[in-house]
Amino acid sequence: MSIPTICNAGCNKQFTIEKFEIEQMNDGVEQTYFECPHCKNRYVAFYTDPEIRKLQVNIRNMGKSSQTAKGVKLIEKNKRLMNDLRKKMEGGQP
Numbered sequence: 001m002s003i004p005t006i007c008n009a010g011c012n013k014q015f016t017i018e019k020f021e022i023e024q025m026n027d028g029v030e031q032t033y034f035e036c037p038h039c040k041n042r043y044v045a046f047y048t049d050p051e052i053r054k055l056q057v058n059i060r061n062m063g064k065s066s067q068t069a070k071g072v073k074l075i076e077k078n079k080r081l082m083n084d085l086r087k088k089m090e091g092g093q094p
């Protein structure tokens with residue numbers, strides 16, 4: 001993986017995301033993030049919790065059938081849960 005990006009919340013230098021790091025947080029929540037190699041500013045890619053990770057395994061296991069209505073529904077649910085979790089984690093309050 002090699003994604004070019006700009007450190008727009010830090011030093012404004014260009015860098016390449018080589019890999020995501022994972023930090024374990026409370027309640028089984030994992031924060032997936034990457035860091036600017038220049039100024040070490042942290043950018044959070046997304047959060048997952050045990051429910052989300054289970055759902056993602058289900059979706060992955062569906063393979064091609066994740067294109068079906070049932071699969072699409074699960075993918076939508078996954079997106080919604082990830083959005084909610086991010087709001088919860090970044091809102092600071094439960």
Ligand SMILES: [Zn+2]
Pocket residue numbers: 007010011012013036037038039040041
């Ligand atoms: Zn930077």
